[in-house]
Amino acid sequence: MNSSNRKYALVTGGNKGIGFAICQGLLEAGFDVILAARSLDKAKAAARQLKPAESVRVLELDVTDDESIQRAATQLSQEISHLDVLINNAGIYPDEGVNILTISRELLIKTMDTNAFSAVRVTQAFLPLLTKAPATAKVINMSSGLGQLQGLSADIPSYCLSKLAMNGASIMLAEALQSQGIAVYAMSPGWVKTDMGGAAAPRTPAQGADTAIWLATDATLEESGKFFSDRQVAAY
Numbered sequence: 001m002n003s004s005n006r007k008y009a010l011v012t013g014g015n016k017g018i019g020f021a022i023c024q025g026l027l028e029a030g031f032d033v034i035l036a037a038r039s040l041d042k043a044k045a046a047a048r049q050l051k052p053a054e055s056v057r058v059l060e061l062d063v064t065d066d067e068s069i070q071r072a073a074t075q076l077s078q079e080i081s082h083l084d085v086l087i088n089n090a091g092i093y094p095d096e097g098v099n100i101l102t103i104s105r106e107l108l109i110k111t112m113d114t115n116a117f118s119a120v121r122v123t124q125a126f127l128p129l130l131t132k133a134p135a136t137a138k139v140i141n142m143s144s145g146l147g148q149l150q151g152l153s154a155d156i157p158s159y160c161l162s163k164l165a166m167n168g169a170s171i172m173l174a175e176a177l178q179s180q181g182i183a184v185y186a187m188s189p190g191w192v193k194t195d196m197g198g199a200a201a202p203r204t205p206a207q208g209a210d211t212a213i214w215l216a217t218d219a220t221l222e223e224s225g226k227f228f229s230d231r232q233v234a235a236y
Contacts, residue, residue, distance in 0.1 A: 008083050009216060010034040010076070012063055012122060013090030015046035017194035018142070018212075021205035022087060025213040027055055031085070034076065036061040038090075063090045063118035073125040082132035085216045088119035088166075089142040093159050100157040111158035116165035123173060123184075136183055136221045140212050141170045143186040145229065148236060167227060167236050174225030183224035187211050188234070 009026045013019040014035035023033045027050060035050070036059040037043035043058040050056050059076060062068040076083070092114045094107060119141050123130075130137040145151040147163025167186050174184035189208030214231050227236050 006080075007031045007085075008034065008080050009085035009087065010036060010059070010083060010126065011087045011089055012036045012061060015039070015042045018189050018192055018205050018208045019087075019089040020046055020049075021209035022089065022212050023056070024050055025206070025209050026085070026216060027052065029213060029217050031055070031216070032057070032080075034059050034080075036072065036090075038062045061122075063088075063122055064114050066121060069118075069121055069125045073129070076126070077129055080129070082134065083126055083129035083137065084133045084135070085138045085140065086123060086126050086130060087140045087142065087212055087216070088122055089212075090118065091115045091142065091162075095156045095159050098157065100154040103157045108158050108161065111162045112165060115159070115162035116169060119166055120169050120173070127177075127182075130182055131180055133182075136181055138216060138219065139173060139177070139182065139184045140215050141166050141184070141186045142212065143167055143170070143188055143227065145188045145190070147186075148188070148227070148234070150235070170227075171225055171236070178221075178224065181221060183219065183221045185215050185219060185224065185226060185228055186236075187215060187228040190229070 009031040011019050011022050014023045015037040023035050026033050032055045034057050035043050035047050040060040047056045047058050059072050061072040143166050144163040146160045147167050152160045170186035190203045192203045192208035226233050
């Protein structure tokens with residue numbers, strides 16, 4: 001299949017919450033979407049709810065498993081000619097009942113690995129496809145206001161530190177990929193009503209997805225390396 005004239009976007013953790021809303025928004029913006037999730041069955045179930053269904057493909061991808069990442073990258077490279085957008089959305093929020101004085105090393109490592117290191121490894125694995133994009137390819141890292149320096153909280157230790165690290169990784173990836181014409185952005189979706197955000201959150205998943213969709217469609221290479229909130233540049 002000749003796919004050179006199509007726009008492709010890969011969303012990790014795309015089967016629910018903000019990731020699912022990003023998938024739907026990107027479809028409406030004219031992208032073909034690759035919905036990636038740890039469970040292929042959950043990815044397929046989510047994909048059936050998206051429209052137009054013919055513009056969605058699914059990918060089994062555990063962002064904490066290097067073998068899974070490489071398998072997914074190899075599979076996708078056999079199916080499409082290039083990748084225009086990679087959205088590192090998959091993440092965890094495991095800080096219930098702990099703070100910076102009580103959290104274990106094990107939990108710190110798990111959250112840092114899932115939320116920060118995985119974004120680096122996934123970007124590395126899909127870089128060959130990103131370099132083949134006909135226009136500016138984009139990597140969008142789903143961060144948080146809790147990862148901004150003024151947003152750090154001692155009561156949300158591993159999540160805050162992991163998003164702070166993701167922000168740092170975004171700056172470094174932007175620097176490293178500048179010469180290849182690939183843009184990297186970090187962003188905050190705000191407090192969103194999802195499994196992670198809880199029922200009290202004021203924003204819908206679609207509202208949380210808005211900035212990611214805008215970055216995928218409208219942001220420029222000149223804005224690479226910056227942090228965005230509500231489509232505006234914000235401080236790291």
